[in-house]
Amino acid sequence: xxxxxxxxxxxxxxxxxxxxxxxxxxxxxxxxxxxxxxxxxxxxxxxxxxxxxxxxxxxxxxxxxxxxxxxxxxxxxxxxxx
Numbered sequence: 001x002x003x004x005x006x007x008x009x010x011x012x013x014x015x016x017x018x019x020x021x022x023x024x025x026x027x028x029x030x031x032x033x034x035x036x037x038x039x040x041x042x043x044x045x046x047x048x049x050x051x052x053x054x055x056x057x058x059x060x061x062x063x064x065x066x067x068x069x070x071x072x073x074x075x076x077x078x079x080x081x082x
Contacts, residue, residue, distance in 0.1 A: 001052070002054065005046055005050075008044045013037070015043065016074075017034075048081065
């Protein structure tokens with residue numbers, strides 16, 4: 001199983017990524033070893049995630065989340081879940 005995930009960071013920004021081990025990857029971000037952005041802006045929570053059968057699907061979804069229309073879609077979806 002692969003995951004595309006969105007982290008809410010302590011400065012209000014969102015970090016988007018993909019992995020096959022969501023909890024492990026989140027722990028890496030919390031420890032400052034996940035990405036430059038999350039090392040500077042600590043994750044507060046996993047704001048959203050989706051599961052996929054293949055890495056290719058997860059990567060494509062991450063790419064969409066980073067696009068203009070994907071950012072807008074995510075903003076609305078996260079607000080709906082709050």
